[in-house]
Amino acid sequence: xxxxxxxxxxxxxxxxxxxxxxxxAVPQWNPFAWDFTQAQQVFTSLxxxxxxxxxxxxxxxxxxxMLLCFIIGFPIAYFLVRHAGxxxxxxxxxxxxxxxxxxxxxxxxxxxxxxxDGLFTRFMRIFGINYNWLDGSPITVILGLVYGYIPxxxxxxxxxxxxxxxxLVDAARDLGANSRQAFRLVTxxxxxxxxxxxxxxxxxxxxxxxxxxxxLSRSPSTEMIxxxxxxxxxxxxxxxxxxxxxxxxxxxxxxxxxxxxRSTRQQSRQTAR
Amino acid sequence: MTMRRRDFLRNLVxxxxxxxxxxxxLAACGGTSSNTMVDGLAIGTPENPIELPxxxxxxxxxxxxxxxxxxxxxxxxxxxxxxxxxFEKQFGCKVSTSIYDTEEAAIAKLRNGTFKPDLxxxxxxxxxxxxxxxxxxxxxxxxxxxxxxxxxxxxxNPYYDLGSQYTxxxxxxxxxxxxxxxxxxxNAFAKDGYDMLWDAQYKGKLGVLDSYRDTLAMAMFRAxxxxxxxxxxxxxxxxxxxxxxxxxxxxxxxxxxxYTEMPAGNRDINFTWSGxxxxxxxxxxxxxxxxxxxxxxxxxxxxxxxFMCITKNAKSPVLAHQLINFLSDTDNxxxxxxxVGYQPALESITVDLLxxxxxxxxxxxxxxxxxxxxESGLAQVLLEPAVDALWLEQWTAFTAG
Numbered sequence: 001x002x003x004x005x006x007x008x009x010x011x012x013x014x015x016x017x018x019x020x021x022x023x024x025a026v027p028q029w030n031p032f033a034w035d036f037t038q039a040q041q042v043f044t045s046l047x048x049x050x051x052x053x054x055x056x057x058x059x060x061x062x063x064x065x066m067l068l069c070f071i072i073g074f075p076i077a078y079f080l081v082r083h084a085g086x087x088x089x090x091x092x093x094x095x096x097x098x099x100x101x102x103x104x105x106x107x108x109x110x111x112x113x114x115x116x117d118g119l120f121t122r123f124m125r126i127f128g129i130n131y132n133w134l135d136g137s138p139i140t141v142i143l144g145l146v147y148g149y150i151p152x153x154x155x156x157x158x159x160x161x162x163x164x165x166x167x168l169v170d171a172a173r174d175l176g177a178n179s180r181q182a183f184r185l186v187t188x189x190x191x192x193x194x195x196x197x198x199x200x201x202x203x204x205x206x207x208x209x210x211x212x213x214x215x216l217s218r219s220p221s222t223e224m225i226x227x228x229x230x231x232x233x234x235x236x237x238x239x240x241x242x243x244x245x246x247x248x249x250x251x252x253x254x255x256x257x258x259x260x261x262r263s264t265r266q267q268s269r270q271t272a273r
Numbered sequence: 274m275t276m277r278r279r280d281f282l283r284n285l286v287x288x289x290x291x292x293x294x295x296x297x298x299l300a301a302c303g304g305t306s307s308n309t310m311v312d313g314l315a316i317g318t319p320e321n322p323i324e325l326p327x328x329x330x331x332x333x334x335x336x337x338x339x340x341x342x343x344x345x346x347x348x349x350x351x352x353x354x355x356x357x358x359x360f361e362k363q364f365g366c367k368v369s370t371s372i373y374d375t376e377e378a379a380i381a382k383l384r385n386g387t388f389k390p391d392l393x394x395x396x397x398x399x400x401x402x403x404x405x406x407x408x409x410x411x412x413x414x415x416x417x418x419x420x421x422x423x424x425x426x427x428x429x430n431p432y433y434d435l436g437s438q439y440t441x442x443x444x445x446x447x448x449x450x451x452x453x454x455x456x457x458x459x460n461a462f463a464k465d466g467y468d469m470l471w472d473a474q475y476k477g478k479l480g481v482l483d484s485y486r487d488t489l490a491m492a493m494f495r496a497x498x499x500x501x502x503x504x505x506x507x508x509x510x511x512x513x514x515x516x517x518x519x520x521x522x523x524x525x526x527x528x529x530x531x532y533t534e535m536p537a538g539n540r541d542i543n544f545t546w547s548g549x550x551x552x553x554x555x556x557x558x559x560x561x562x563x564x565x566x567x568x569x570x571x572x573x574x575x576x577x578x579x580f581m582c583i584t585k586n587a588k589s590p591v592l593a594h595q596l597i598n599f600l601s602d603t604d605n606x607x608x609x610x611x612x613v614g615y616q617p618a619l620e621s622i623t624v625d626l627l628x629x630x631x632x633x634x635x636x637x638x639x640x641x642x643x644x645x646x647x648e649s650g651l652a653q654v655l656l657e658p659a660v661d662a663l664w665l666e667q668w669t670a671f672t673a674g
């Protein structure tokens with residue numbers, strides 16, 4: 001119900017009409033009277049029109065940010081579980097504490113750090129890196145996404161790794177595998193479900209994110225699909241278009257979720273065997 | 274004489290005059306405020322001013338001020354907190370402010386009851402058409418607003434609200450280009466005008482307004498079009514294509530933050546509202562001369578004003594009238610301007626007076642809107658949905674990158 005009712009309401013807006021006077025959405029609650037004209041136009045635009053570029057860019061940004069999250073987050077979670085000993089809970093809290101601060105506040109802090117005379121920019125100049133971070137750079141937006149969502153990857157990964165039967169890794173080492181082979185052939189396959197779950201957990205909000213780009217770039221060249229949704233719903237006379245984009249994004253995310261469910265089901269079957 | 278709401282909705286009027294709107298609208302319009310059409314909006318234009326329908330009576334004369342709280346709905350940072358504090362002390366009340374960031378969202382929340390203010394500040398004529406259509410406003414009783422006489426003469430009987438039945442002008446402004454005088458020569462604008470925004474040397478240091486009507490119209494003016502409301506597909510498409518070439522040449526920021534980004538030195542040049550440059554003076558880092566900010570006021574551009582209006586169900590209508598009167602007083606308006614930056618729409622606040630206060634640097638004199646500039650400015654009116662969709666399509670092509 002938590003999903004079906006809001007989704008139905010969004011569909012009623014997407015396939016409804018626009019008030020000719022106030023230019024806001026008039027939901028069509030009767031599914032038999034839904035009008036798909038606007039939806040067709042939006043899907044065409046996503047496939048071949050102006051929205052294609054923003055859709056592709058969103059996927060690229062999210063994939064890059066997820067990869068970076070894995071590259072940074074997995075070793076952290078692994079270290080906490082395997083090597084932090086009694087201090088692992090303390091270290092975990094220290095990693096999470098900055099994220100108790102509101103997301104917008106953290107991003108605004110980064111705007112200051114990344115400005116031309118910001119601390120981070122000046123620090124990087126020591127190493128000869130003189131980069132205009134806030135000049136509409138895709139790198140800044142991707143790093144912003146990584147910073148914003150990485151704790152949501154570390155926490156489930158930590159929980160997964162903490163539950164692993166590490167005797168299996170020891171057994172692999174006893175049977176002649178070196179540490180890399182044990183990691184590749186035992187640790188990674190055993191933590192696959194956790195990796196997929198953590199990936200899905202951060203991918204879902206990243207795809208709908210609009211404020212990271214709003215705060216760190218504001219350039220059309222880094223616009224994400226969330227920015228278009230926000231514009232059409234809040235500042236245009238075509239809220240229908242925003243609602244159709246929400247549906248398109250939901251369908252895409254549902255496909256990702258079904259992949260996750262399929263993967264966890266397979267994992268359970270293999271464990272049962 | 275008041276009109277019942279049903280009659281009122283039936284008689285909603287749209288006047289278009291010289292403004293090009295969609296065919297279906299044009300067919301129904303003859304250019305006077307007495308024309309009738311269903312599913313339209315009451316919009317006046319400079320060529321065809323409109324007297325808005327009145328559905329309720331104004332409050333009676335001589336009522337005492339209400340005690341308690343006056344609720345206002347306003348843009349962020351669009352009144353001076355010091356002015357509000359003086360008003361509170363003078364009238365023994367408390368002023369509570371809700372913020373809106375787009376007229377569309379504000380009107381939607383006013384209609385569904387999320388916002389229940391007594392007074393609305395900063396709405397424009399396109400918003401007024403919707404507010405009146407939704408029957409959300411009450412007519413003003415000018416006996417509470419003796420300072421109405423201070424309003425710029427040309428705006429005392431504005432085209433969007435003949436007789437100022439519902440509105441009192443608040444600020445005036447025009448669209449133009451703000452620039453850093455320490456990085457760009459003023460004379461370059463005389464030669465290149467709007468083309469300056471397409472100059473690749475400002476890549477990463479340039480911004481345009483996050484407003485599809487203003488920025489697309491700017492591209493049209495650059496191409497020689499003198500209409501801010503066109504329905505001509507070729508012109509709209511060309512404007513969209515030109516903005517894409519601007520994007521490719523300069524990777525612009527699309528926002529409404531010129532007033533903070535330019536004084537901080539993050540932008541060299543920005544297409545923006547003239548008032549933003551005055552607001553920007555407050556954001557200059559310590560030790561930086563105000564002369565670093567300059568403004569080019571184009572010959573062909575949009576000039577606008579916003580206004581104050583009172584809601585129909587206001588709980589403190591007398592206080593609301595009194596705040597309008599307070600903000601229309603010359604001294605109070607000057608104090609309010611010190612914080613907001615924008616230029617009050619008062620006859621007494623002349624360009625000479627503003628310069629004499631010493632708060633306006635010489636480099637920003639061009640950003641001041643004189644009565645002549647206001648007169649020659651182009652008006653924007655609400656577009657028919659089909660035409661609006663054409664504008665939005667081009668805006669999406671630009672912003673989606």
